[in-house]
Amino acid sequence: MDPFIISTLASIVANxxxxxxxxxxxxxxxxxxxxxxxxDGTILLTAMASFAVAYNTGxxxxxxxxxxxxxxxxxxIVALASIELEQEQVAVGFVLTLLAADLSSFLGNPYVNLxxxxxxxQPFPLLNRLPIVGDIFFNHNLAIYGSFAVILAAWWWMAxxxxxxxxxxxxxxxxxxxxxGVNVFGVRYAYTLLGGALVGIGGATYSLVVKLGWxxxxxxxxxxxxxxxxxxxxxxxxxxxxxxxxxxxxxxxxSALQRNPAFVNVPTQIFATAPFALMILFLALTSSGLxxxxxxLFSPGTQRRLERLxxxxxxxxxxxxxxxx
Amino acid sequence: xxxxxxxxxxxxxxxxxxxLAALLFTTLLMLxxxxxxxxxxxxxxxxxxxxxxxxxxxxxAWTPLALIGAGMSLTFAAGLWNIGAxxxxxxxxxxxxxxxxxxxxxxxxxxxxxxxxxxxxxxLWGLLTGSLKVYARVHEIFAGLGLNFIATALIIWLIFNxxxxxxxATMSGTVPFPEAAWVPRLGNTRLxxxxxxxxxxxxxxxxxxxxxxxxxxxxxAMGKNLRAAFLQGIPTQRHxxxxxxxxxxxxxxxxxxxxxxxxxxxxPRISGGxxxxxxxxxxxxxxxxxxxxxxxxxxxAIGVGSPRLELNLQLDASLGGVIEGTVVLFVxxxxxxxxxxGGARPPSTSEGS
Numbered sequence: 001m002d003p004f005i006i007s008t009l010a011s012i013v014a015n016x017x018x019x020x021x022x023x024x025x026x027x028x029x030x031x032x033x034x035x036x037x038x039x040d041g042t043i044l045l046t047a048m049a050s051f052a053v054a055y056n057t058g059x060x061x062x063x064x065x066x067x068x069x070x071x072x073x074x075x076x077i078v079a080l081a082s083i084e085l086e087q088e089q090v091a092v093g094f095v096l097t098l099l100a101a102d103l104s105s106f107l108g109n110p111y112v113n114l115x116x117x118x119x120x121x122q123p124f125p126l127l128n129r130l131p132i133v134g135d136i137f138f139n140h141n142l143a144i145y146g147s148f149a150v151i152l153a154a155w156w157w158m159a160x161x162x163x164x165x166x167x168x169x170x171x172x173x174x175x176x177x178x179x180x181g182v183n184v185f186g187v188r189y190a191y192t193l194l195g196g197a198l199v200g201i202g203g204a205t206y207s208l209v210v211k212l213g214w215x216x217x218x219x220x221x222x223x224x225x226x227x228x229x230x231x232x233x234x235x236x237x238x239x240x241x242x243x244x245x246x247x248x249x250x251x252x253x254x255s256a257l258q259r260n261p262a263f264v265n266v267p268t269q270i271f272a273t274a275p276f277a278l279m280i281l282f283l284a285l286t287s288s289g290l291x292x293x294x295x296x297l298f299s300p301g302t303q304r305r306l307e308r309l310x311x312x313x314x315x316x317x318x319x320x321x322x323x324x325x
Numbered sequence: 326x327x328x329x330x331x332x333x334x335x336x337x338x339x340x341x342x343x344x345l346a347a348l349l350f351t352t353l354l355m356l357x358x359x360x361x362x363x364x365x366x367x368x369x370x371x372x373x374x375x376x377x378x379x380x381x382x383x384x385x386a387w388t389p390l391a392l393i394g395a396g397m398s399l400t401f402a403a404g405l406w407n408i409g410a411x412x413x414x415x416x417x418x419x420x421x422x423x424x425x426x427x428x429x430x431x432x433x434x435x436x437x438x439x440x441x442x443x444x445x446x447x448x449l450w451g452l453l454t455g456s457l458k459v460y461a462r463v464h465e466i467f468a469g470l471g472l473n474f475i476a477t478a479l480i481i482w483l484i485f486n487x488x489x490x491x492x493x494a495t496m497s498g499t500v501p502f503p504e505a506a507w508v509p510r511l512g513n514t515r516l517x518x519x520x521x522x523x524x525x526x527x528x529x530x531x532x533x534x535x536x537x538x539x540x541x542x543x544x545x546a547m548g549k550n551l552r553a554a555f556l557q558g559i560p561t562q563r564h565x566x567x568x569x570x571x572x573x574x575x576x577x578x579x580x581x582x583x584x585x586x587x588x589x590x591x592x593p594r595i596s597g598g599x600x601x602x603x604x605x606x607x608x609x610x611x612x613x614x615x616x617x618x619x620x621x622x623x624x625x626a627i628g629v630g631s632p633r634l635e636l637n638l639q640l641d642a643s644l645g646g647v648i649e650g651t652v653v654l655f656v657x658x659x660x661x662x663x664x665x666x667g668g669a670r671p672p673s674t675s676e677g678s
Contacts, residue, residue, distance in 0.1 A: 085661025091608055092657055098601055099650030105643035228467050267485040273478040280471025284463045
């Protein structure tokens, strides 16, 4: 295979990793019935904080840990406000988005455009020697391999384990889960904090792995894309990951076209924003009535399978507060 | 016998405590990074109110927030999240710019046309968000965001291609409009009284629509329970579209006025995040249109005062946004805490094992 294609695919895999952490984290949170809308701000703040910590301590690992903690902390505010204080989740999440973004600019000001530590390359033993596949997937670093593991673990947990089943129950019908003795609030806290920690790791994956260092609004927009991808992927870890890779491919395509002399007159900002707009367009198309007409062209069996492939239903109790009595 | 209310149960306490807590939080934050908190607060206040010019600047910054807030009081009443106000502002500014560049008319007529163009451009973009929600079942948050990205790409393309200055396009925008398209200013300030009047009319109209008309009543019914409203025979889809169109129109007007009254040209960052700040205004006003003008003054003052932090204290101006966000967050948390402590719910017992 052409080395250029292989290196492009490898960079798509790497660049999708932060989005995968964030969108898989949000999938877990939403499956338990809570919306954490703060992703765009959380990613900015954790990207800044992890770089600052790594810069001051020299430890990339501490950077990742700190990012996970901050991500969980912000998610904890969403959980606290919605579970204990019965405030609207979306409102609290939105305010936190803006607040965390401004905090990242304010606190990150001294770290703008500094060169600092980053996660070193670490070929995956044995698997990196596979032809093609090895170069695309296994010639990166621990954070990228971690993104594969997170997809696999989320799918296994949700589909195959007892606690995963309980968590889905809490997101679908909290009343019946409660009647069966499930601690609804406890489950919601746990997955909101876990999801937030993963979002934080996603933020650190930007500043310490795929978009090194810190600048104002370093990652703006990616959190919103991660939120959109959760819906696009129908709350299914594999399809969510597919959405993240699709978005990565769109961005790679954008930067390839940008280098093409035929587009020299088009401002670079267009190529930077187009993937975001396209991603939303995909979301619109897959959920629209047009897709229904398209599906009607197929036999009922194929129709069902295609429908399952492109569309998912959100947890029934998503975003709704649960009252014990 | 009525139990005596303690101070911490009074309304005064619950109105003041979250704001004090927010100020305390930002004070600690500044101490943590070695910045002088008292001087920072004083700089912001001086930057906003030290001279008549500054007061005029605050009124100028107040205008778009009041316009957007008025529009969003309608969408929020119906339970809709119009996160696309940024894009709607941009479209309003683009349409107004087209008129300003291409139409030659006596100033009053031209300004009237510019206002209409801004309203129309924003309404169109708002309607697109609403249509995506109603006809394609895309959640309005993502429809609005997607359209924000498209509007950003569009305005940059316009500034860098068809509307680029002869000396070459830059991020500083188009050449200034002909003077007939400038909204007249008060004396030597940057304040255009016409803008303020339009914003006041918008707030009053939003209040009247919500509180005094059947449409407003039905919007609020949708916000309380969409399904019940639909079953009652309220045309929820049409109302959704109308609410988005009105909110978009007012945001579009705000964009048109930013271009023709404030900058006198089209710049890439014409919306400047005001669409998002406008949402904070409405959330802090607890979604009540009558409180929007006062709350918008607070945000406008911080917006005008905080650039001074960079000049005099070498602090990033985003501290202003941090203060705004913290105040809104703590007020939300405070409202929840008050409800919780108010005794509405029995003390929680341990839940299922």
